[in-house]
Amino acid sequence: MAESRFVYVTYIRTTPEKLWQALLEPEFTRQYWAECWHDCAWKPGSPWKLMIPDGRVGDSGEVLEIDPPRKLVLSWQNEFKEELKPEGHSRLTYQLDPEGESVKLTVIHEMDQPKSKLIDAVSQGWPHILSSLKTLLETGESLVETRRWPEGL
Template identity: 55%
Template structure:
């Protein structure tokens, strides 16, 4: 079966534990994900939701794997765009590993977002969104401020 895949790799000056926490703490997520609320208890099989600031559900799914501080896998489906919702579920994998060859406090974050569908509009959309979100995350962890302002 053909897949659509987006992969993003970045190096962040932090620890694996702090990066894990930044990916799984709702109040921290809101700071770099443009005010979005991420709701889950982060346990395998648990529900997961990404909610707009006005209360609408953007994406919903479940936690497939949670292995702190190394790996988080979430299956989700878009909820607000009917065309993307019709494409079905995607799987997003976050892999965190120390990268001492890069620097003493360097952590490698790899995000792989896939869908079992060729030419997915959803994967096309996240390929524009993930770089913005992850740039904000990196900046927030390293400087205490995000790089990109929240869209109005």
């Protein structure tokens, strides 16, 4: 079991297919994730990058497991905050489970390191990003605060 872990569960009024698309496809992620997008072939073993709007790599890793539209597991290392890089790779899991007219989305971000600074940082960011994703899928618009990359980062 991981020493540091962040778990977030939300229910989104959508289909697993639409949620899967919103989680992975650049035209969606740019809308709710501060203009960031994924660069990945989405196959097991593929390198994965989360790209920042100015062209920097924000986070990187590898596709460890992919089962569309049910589960995605990535290794994840922060690349743009020097204080987080020494911790190495964490593990991100998206689990999608149909629940009537909704999809239960479970996000688990974990690391085998006690008191991880990375897990502390993502536990501050994930709730806002995932709330914006939910709002986008249910209303057609993301949360205003998550539409642009923060200045100075």
